[in-house]
Amino acid sequence: MSADTVENTTFDGTMEVNTSTERFLTFSSNGLNIGVSTNYVIEIITNHMITMLPLVPDYVTGIINLRGQIIPIIDIRLRMGNPSIDNTSSTCIIVLNINSVQIGIIVDAVQQVMDIDQSQISPVPVENQQKLINGMVSSSDRSVILFLDCEQLVETF
Amino acid sequence: MDNMLEMYLYETNTLLEQLDELLIEAEKNKDFTTNDVNEIFRSMHTIKGSSAMMEFSTLMEIAHHIEDLFFYIRENGLDSMDESHKNDLFSLMFQSTDALRSEVEKIENDEPLSTNIDPIISNINSFLQKISTPEGGSSNSNSDSGEKTESAAPAADEQAIALINQELAGAPISDLPYFIRIFFEQGSGMEHLRAFMIVTALKDIELDFKFFPEDVETNGDTSETIIENGFYVALSSQEDIEKALRVIKEQNSVETYEVMENASLKQEKETHDSKKEAEETGEDAAKKNTTSAPAALNGAPAKKNTTSAPATHSNAPAKTSLISVSLSKLDSLVAIVGEIVITESMVTSSPDLQNLKLDNFLKSARQLRKLTDELQDIAMSLRMVPVSGTFQKMNRIVRDMKKKLNKDVRLTIVGENTEVDKTIVDSIGDPIMHIVRNSMDHGIEENVEDRIAAGKDPQGEIILSAAHTGSEVIISISDDGQGMDPDKILAKAERNGVLTKPASEYSQKEALGLLMLPGFSTNEEVTEFSGRGVGMDVVKKNVESVGGTISLSSEVGKGSCTTLKIPLTMAIADGMEISVGKSMFTIPIANIRQSFKAQKDEVILDSNGNEIIKCLDDFYPIIRVHELYNINTEITNIEDGILLWVETADKSYCLFVDELLGEQQVVVKPLPSFLSNFNIKNSGISGCTILGDGNISLILDIRTLYAAFYNQY
16 A cells, blocks of 8 residues: 555655654545554555444444454544544545554545654644644645544543 | 374473473573463473373473472572572573473384483482572472482383383283283274174184183173273284284274283293293294284383284374464454455345346355355364363373372263363363362362261262353363361461461451462372462463453362353354344343243333333333434334343343344454443443354343443433
């Protein structure tokens, strides 16, 4: 997956591959561009039958059977306190492995894979601290990418 | 027998591998942790035990001495050794594990075990002496092992002789100089009649012979003697032996046979009889060397010659018939097979194919479905194994210990066909073995008189049972022996200094719990089987490693019972599929009493507005699954859906669901651990299962579902 999209990574003209660059998969959710480190990403799936679970918070959509493995699915919109929308053709599930906890997140659409220099990532301003976001970077075309705090996603409550 | 040998080899090799890893790691850190010491001690204990069972005495000796060494180290603490001692210990341990491994290799290659293990044992002993001499006070275990050295030296020779003597002990008394000892294939059944067939066949060629047991034709009980000691045919001359062997070779289900000289007769000859006869014996022996079958005269000067034409194939462990596959590979196989099943149904029911007339395609698709179904069945069954293998192993242990300890005990096995996940079977083998040994050794009374005095059957009984309950496999090992005396346990615990509060404050249950602390043993003497208190703590550790629990119960004079409760991680259960709205659930069949349609006027409301219905003269609450779980369904009228009367240990109630979909065997899978954040265990769901079409069905836990229902208010 990442190999196919290497051409996308030339967005800032330089293609330095050094230790400070990390590869991120970006997706959109409720109009925001969010990136997640590809180290966590296992795969992207679409059209999966989700089995709902009773008596759980609404953002826990349910569980899916991914090749015999049971993986819990959360809706990233609801998790961030945004309203949910009906599935569209671009809606998909990104399956992540975060410290050996597997979890799937429902996102509006997957965008691209890009290399981002970690020194460019700036912390989220304290005054508008957002849940689940631990950094942001502005890309060349003036759009802003937020970074998903994966550890917080699977944290115990 | 082959099977047991394979298990033994596999187990011992695994243990040695683990031991090596541990040693290498420990050497890196230049120190042993207490855990390491316990671990080595346990491994050696297991190797000692199973080697003794398989009668590989050299392995047993080596393991036994290492165990002694680590027993000392454990008792005296690691601090009693200085740096150089530790270095010596490392090299000694590597040397010992190498020795063990080379012995195991010899077994694998069907070579005789080495008879001279003295160097390694004296190394171990001298090391033990070295580390124990500085402090003269604690020479207990030292002198203990010193004695063992002395006895160990000539042990090899003595053992060989003892073995032969023991074998001959089972041999009948006869005045004929030669025996042919015949063993039938294991489990062939009706051994006495098979023996009789040999007798008739031998009579046909007009041989002069005798046979033992003599009443094989009429007495069915002789089967057991034949299984244990073999069937003996006594013959008078070398020529007769050859004739007889020709006949015996043709018989069905003869596994091995050996030709033996009558030891008692030979002794007599050698000592009392005239020179001439002695020469004759010599001649006999010489003749034997030249004339008997070229197959195998191993020329051993012993009194036994083995002619083992079929034996060569039966003794060589069938190394290739079993391979160990890593569970992760199995898991991915199961996962991929699951995927294939889903993809198959996606392909065959593809909307693109609708309204097309595809006769050939449908035919092939049906074939494909059949094959994928089979594939799935096999993949699923790979991980599931019945516990019978583990249970059967206990038969052998009970039998051996029965002889050694001279106690009359029978082992009753219940539910051996219960299927359990492979990982669970692996982890319960050792615990069960330890518990059975404990029961044999400490549980059953020493003297038959004690049992008779207590009004019990003179024959002791150990019951080993396995059963599935809703969400657990319960394995219990109970004996009808003397039981465990909490006071004795407390007294011993006090002496060992493991009590954390005054002895009088311990309840009976807590006292029994003390048995499971490392290094605790109520038996004063250390025996080959048990008595060092490694048993119960190994048991606890192994059971807990698969998420199980262990409980002991005991009544003085009546016996004791050890119960292992192990959660079904992947056990197969019978379930009833039900639907509520678009969701599917599985209810364990074991929990369902009845399903029925209810009329509106049968439902009564209690003061809180909860629905109640009367079944068989009792009133039970109705829990509507769609309301409890907030599921949208069109079936809300009590007359449209169906009621399931369910029951667990203490709760009984009715569930209102939309529809019954049918009964199915399901593989129980745990829910992802992430979901335990949401207290899912208390919402009435114990796990889930993947249905044939790839959909997930949640498994309802009848007990917690009731609690979830009442916690809502």
